[in-house]
Amino acid sequence: MEYYKKDSDILLAIDCIIFGFNGESLEILLIKRDFEPERNKWSLMGGFVQSDEAPEAAAYRILKQLTGLENVYMEQCSVFGEPNREPNDRVVSICYFALIDTQKYKHILSDNYEAKWFPLQQYPKLIFDHDQMIAAAQYRLRMKAALYPILFELLPEKFTIPQIAALYEGVYNIELDKRNFSRKLLSSGLIIKLQEKDKENSKKGAYYFKLNTAIYKEKIMSFLRYLPSWSLET
Amino acid sequence: MEYYKKDSDILLAIDCIIFGFNGESLEILLIKRDFEPERNKWSLMGGFVQSDEAPEAAAYRILKQLTGLENVYMEQCSVFGEPNREPNDRVVSICYFALIDTQKYKHILSDNYEAKWFPLQQYPKLIFDHDQMIAAAQYRLRMKAALYPILFELLPEKFTIPQIAALYEGVYNIELDKRNFSRKLLSSGLIIKLQEKDKENSKKGAYYFKLNTAIYKEKIMSFLRYLPSWSLET
DNA sequence: AAAAATAAATGTTTATTTGACACTAATTAT
DNA sequence: ATAATTAGTGTCAAATAAACATTTATTTTT
The missing domain is CATH 3.90.79.10 (Nucleoside Triphosphate Pyrophosphohydrolase)
Known part of the structure; x- marks a missing residue:
């Protein structure tokens, strides 16, 4: 029918x-x-x-x-x-x-x-x-x-803070103050510092981090703001 | 073909x-x-x-x-x-x-x-x-x-601050501190106070406001947060 | 081997925003 | 007149954001 x-x-x-x-x-x-x-x-x-x-x-x-x-x-x-x-x-x-x-x-x-x-x-x-x-x-x-911190899906298991910053800059087409960004990110507890360093991209090398999956799952539904307030404008 | x-x-x-x-x-x-x-x-x-x-x-x-x-x-x-x-x-x-x-x-x-x-x-x-x-x-x-301040679409031309607060409370199923909410909303410049009062819903009566359409159009793509940071959790 | 260069990481300071709370104001009901 | 109700304004300490400076680790250059 x-x-x-x-x-x-x-x-x-x-x-x-x-x-x-x-x-x-x-x-x-x-x-x-x-x-x-x-x-x-x-x-x-x-x-x-x-x-x-x-x-x-x-x-x-x-x-x-x-x-x-x-x-x-x-x-x-x-x-x-x-x-x-x-x-x-x-x-x-x-x-x-x-x-x-x-x-x-x-x-x-x-x-x-x-x-x-x-x-x-x-x-x-x-x-x-x-x-x-x-x-x-x-x-x-x-x-x-x-x-939500979904942009981590775009990063490898191990990533550096300069990488995340560049990622946010790319997604929103903005320039971030890396110092403030870094501080905010670290204080969120979302990432865990590893001993190893990435020597590919700079002379000094940048520490690798990995996601804190426990916090990630918790925060994935939460209200983390890594962005300056003007960054969604236009 | x-x-x-x-x-x-x-x-x-x-x-x-x-x-x-x-x-x-x-x-x-x-x-x-x-x-x-x-x-x-x-x-x-x-x-x-x-x-x-x-x-x-x-x-x-x-x-x-x-x-x-x-x-x-x-x-x-x-x-x-x-x-x-x-x-x-x-x-x-x-x-x-x-x-x-x-x-x-x-x-x-x-x-x-x-x-x-x-x-x-x-x-x-x-x-x-x-x-x-x-x-x-x-x-x-x-x-x-x-x-984005789209919730104003749910309100009449003239509305009161207690109404907007109730609206946000309804949408997010939370309870807001009306005093802080009101301050934040007023400082955004998004609403314009009218002389008239709404006497329907309270003894004292609440002033009507209307949208500042100029700012509304500008802010519709911006990053206004009326919510406490925990309100999107779960 | 010392100096310069580079980029990471951490630190400092001030202004702004938030969150928690108290009070005053206008009106109606008792 | 007094109590009750809700609007609207005010205060203050703590947290956060924004702007800016310095130190650190390493490589490159001299």
């Missing part, structure tokens, strides 16, 4: 905005699309939701298929469904944004997949409304990260 | 979580569903996206049709698309939350439509996953309102 009038022929798609951090700036992972229309153009990772599949499951499956990435932080972000956002069919796309530590997956990505990182400031022309999707994801990321 | 394999038969729906504020507590607007399945059960305002219609346009149309409401603040919130969230068809629903001033639309709602306000704390059993939708909308509202 059919309950609803089936007057639509809508395809449900997923697009993933994958944010990565290379230690200096924020990047997004793009792929050369391998099917029509717009084959061979740059696009977000995307695919269709199968008939027996939940959107979130589809997002993880697509991410896995196209990049080999698993167990990454991912969050639903927004839906794009203008009638003519794609030329030939009515495709409604649910966007997810993912946060990944680029180091951790470096080998996976470079070896087997046709994905490429681009600076968030400067990526190639994308198909359809994928620019808007990125903008929406960025907005959402900024909002979420203003309240 | 068909570009994509059409192996899905997905219906795209909209559900609206309509928040209202009655001066004391937060409420949501529910409706007795007038079609199968689940006819006559309480549900969110919902409907289907037409084949030539953008989701946002559909949301406004549905809101208008079911409640007569127009020009209200509305924001996309999240998508529910589990394969079996409805029994007979695969319906993917995009949720929007709306903020309305209940006074302003009181006559519209009571006269012509079968919608009813319920306290957010205590509403009837709803169909499908509408409970989850409300929870998601509430979370989103809290997050957004922690950063």
Whole structure:
């Protein structure tokens, strides 16, 4: 028995905005699309939701298929469904944004997949409304990260304070006073100092830290502000 | 020419979580569903996206049709698309939350439509996953309102400080120190004192204020915090 | 080997904001 | 007149933020 009038022929798609951090700036992972229309153009990772599949499951499956990435932080972000956002069919796309530590997956990505990182400031022309999707994801990321310490998802197990600072600077496109930032971060108890130092990026070397997972889980729903109050403006 | 394999038969729906504020507590607007399945059960305002219609346009149309409401603040919130969230068809629903001033639309709602306000704390059993939708909308509202002064959308043109305080208390389910709250709000420059007083709700009467729309537009994208730092926890 | 350069880490000081609390003011009910 | 109620203003100590200075560890240069 059919309950609803089936007057639509809508395809449900997923697009993933994958944010990565290379230690200096924020990047997004793009792929050369391998099917029509717009084959061979740059696009977000995307695919269709199968008939027996939940959107979130589809997002993880697509991410896995196209990049080999698993167990990454991912969050639903927004839906794009203008009638003519794609030329030939009515495709409604649910966007997810993912946060990944680029180091951790470096080998996976470079070896087997046709994905490429681009600076968030400067990526190639994308198909359809994928620019808007990125903008929406960025907005959402900024909002979420203003309240919850999710940006740690973008960092390796071991990270340095200058790295986190650079990350926040990249996400909000601001310049932080590293001294005040560092003090605030340390006093939060969110990170634990290790003995080892990172000698790659400076002469003196910077101590590695790791997340205090106990506090992280507690604070993930709390109201830590690492940002100066003006940083969400415009 | 068909570009994509059409192996899905997905219906795209909209559900609206309509928040209202009655001066004391937060409420949501529910409706007795007038079609199968689940006819006559309480549900969110919902409907289907037409084949030539953008989701946002559909949301406004549905809101208008079911409640007569127009020009209200509305924001996309999240998508529910589990394969079996409805029994007979695969319906993917995009949720929007709306903020309305209940006074302003009181006559519209009571006269012509079968919608009813319920306290957010205590509403009837709803169909499908509408409970989850409300929870998601509430979370989103809290997050957004922690950063931007959108809660003013829930208030009439003229409002009193005790009203705003009650509103914040309702949204976050907390108790505020009215004195500190008031000081912070006044110093923001966001509200302008009027001469008139509201004598309805107290013996002494409370001064009315109106929004400073100039500052409101500026601050809508800024980082005002009216909340104590612990209020987003759990 | 000493000096300069670099970036990390820690320290200092002042202004601002917060949070906790007390009081005064305007009105109505008794 | 007095009590009761809620609005609105005031005070103060503690915490936080913002601005700025110095020290430390290391490498590079001379």
